[in-house]
Amino acid sequence: MTQPTLVSAAMIAIGDELLSGRTQDKNIAHLARFLNVKGIDLAEVRIVADDSQAIVEAVNTLRSQHDYLFTSGGIGPTHDDITTEAIAKAFGVQVITHKQAYSRLASHYHSRNIEFTPARQKMAQTPENAILIDNAVSVAPGYIIQNVYVMAGVPAVFNAMILSVEPQLQGGAILLSASIDCPHGEGTIGGELTLIAKQNPHVSIGSYPRFDQQTYSTQIVMRSHSQDALDEAEKNVELMLVKIQRNESK
Amino acid sequence: MTQPTLVSAAMIAIGDELLSGRTQDKNIAHLARFLNVKGIDLAEVRIVADDSQAIVEAVNTLRSQHDYLFTSGGIGPTHDDITTEAIAKAFGVQVITHKQAYSRLASHYHSRNIEFTPARQKMAQTPENAILIDNAVSVAPGYIIQNVYVMAGVPAVFNAMILSVEPQLQGGAILLSASIDCPHGEGTIGGELTLIAKQNPHVSIGSYPRFDQQTYSTQIVMRSHSQDALDEAEKNVELMLVKIQRNESK
Structure with a gap:
């Protein structure tokens, strides 16, 4: 089997509100699904507070370890939006007023007869x-610096920014997947599934328990860069289920 | 003002399914809200794959930086549940069969006439x-090793384990909070709010935009260990809103 090109990414979700439980994050799962389809492996996510040092450390660690780093949150107009300052610090560069961003925002507010306050100018x-990332929802842009994509935390805006950058992202080999719903608990299938995982080294097999009051069931998810390898693992799991059923009806 | 006792925590959510977008995590926000009430500051969360090295690194970094570290996921009966192996590696100790855990599980399965398979014995x-953490939902326990609390990923079980360990957690000063809904966008209040934040150094003021099709509004959340400081900041924000309304009706 030829080696597939692997592309990896990390994400930093920034915001006190995610760590206080005030806000249930939605951007992580959205980015994860998006990257998955694109052939980019989301390898790690960190959620950090609105704290400059925490952001700088996470940015510098993750941007060097992965092909892409995405951030969400902290680029709005208020004092607690410190992401841009921290990103600049991480790269050892200055914060500037981006002319193109300024003129987009100025014309947006001017056309709506809304004052372009210093707070709004901060955006x-x-x-x-x-390099700016377009924001089709509310104009204020995100931006790209080297391999770091800095985006808004509001989910509608985050999603719009992901769509804006989509054509620029270079995916690798797509991770194909198949899943089988299994009417047995993990304890029943665990032993056999371990053998199947060993027999199928090119397939990553995940087992996800469901507990519905009194009954356990399992979803088995298989992922591979090779369709043939995936088909083989799927066949093995189906045979396992037939075998279990045969034993139970004995 | 006397210095409040600050207690900090981190969390590691473990599982490929969280990074592929298959599963929307619910444990992070649940733990965050729980710790918040308990006076423990959740300072950082990492989501890592079912990958031994990634788990070991995250565990060793975060357990040394915080008073408590909580993990979710990867302690079930299947081959992809590698958390216990990784935690042992992080501490440089062996994995053993815990006698008390074994006897709990054995009697649970025996009483239900379910085979106590090697997969189930793995739990x-x-x-x-x-030290075991009780599991009121499905028996298989979590455990504590030094300051690390290893718990299940299934939300109902994770929540039950949190309740089990609650009496053992030593909280610090409770972070008090107040919030004000503000019918203006962040761009309108941002400048004034920066001044209020500067005037209230013992209060952390967060500003959370809402975008409802065409209208922006903001929720302002104030957090402090001092009720007096919180009251003062709240008064400042209310005065700001009165001032804005007065200006608009001119």
Whole structure:
């Protein structure tokens, strides 16, 4: 089997509200599903507070370990939006007013007869040499600096920004998947499934228990870069289920 | 103002399914809300794959930085449940069959006339010197090793385990909070709110935008260990809103 090209990514979700339980994050699962389809492996996510040092450390660790790093949150107009300052610090560059961002925002507010306050002007700031990410929902842009994609935390805006950058992301081999619902608990299938996992080294097999009051069942998810390998593992799991049923009806 | 006792925690959510977008995590927000009430500051969360090295690294980094570390996921009976092996590796100890866990599981399955398979026996394994965490939902226990609390990923079981360990957790000063719904966008209040944040150094003020088709509004959340400081900040924000309304009706 030829080696598939693997592309990996990490994400940092930024915001005190995610760590206080005030807000249930939705961006992580959205990005995960998006990258999965794109052939980019989301390898790690960190949720950090609105704390400059925490952001700088996470950014510098993860941008060097992965092909892409995505961040969500902290690029709005208020004092607690410190992401841009921290990203600039992580890269050792200055925060500047990005001319193109400024003019987009100025014309947006002017056309709506809304004052372009200093707080709103803050949303035109980026680290030096950043490339803007369009925001089809509410104009204020995100930006790209090297392999780091800085996006908003509001889910509708985050999703719009993901769509904006989609054409620029280079995916690798798509991870194919198949899943089988299994009417047995993990304790019943665990032993056999371990053997199947060993027999299928090119397939990652996940087992996800469901507990419905008194009954356990399991979803078995198989993932591989090779369709043939995936088909083989799927066949093995189906045979296992037939075998269990035969034993039970004895 | 006397210095409040600060207690901090981190969490590691373990599982490929969280990084593929298959599963929307619910445990993070649940733990966050629980710790918040308990006076424990959840400072960082990492989501990592079912990958031994990734788990070991995250565990060793976070257990040394925080008073408590909580993990979710990867302690079930199947081959992809590798958390216990990784935790033992992080502490440099052996994985053993925990006698008390074994006897709980054995009697549970025996009483239900269910075979106590090797896969199910795997759930009795812990690192050496671990203390069990009760599982009121499905018996298979979690465990504590030093300051690390290893719990299940299934939300109902995770929540039950949190309740089990609750009496043992030592909280610090409770973070008090107040919130004000504000009918203005962040761009309108951002400048004034920055001044209020500067005037109230003992209060952390967060500003959370809401976008409802065409209208922006904001929720302002204030958090402090001091009720007096919180009251003062709340008064400042209310005065700001009165001032804005007065200006708009001019």
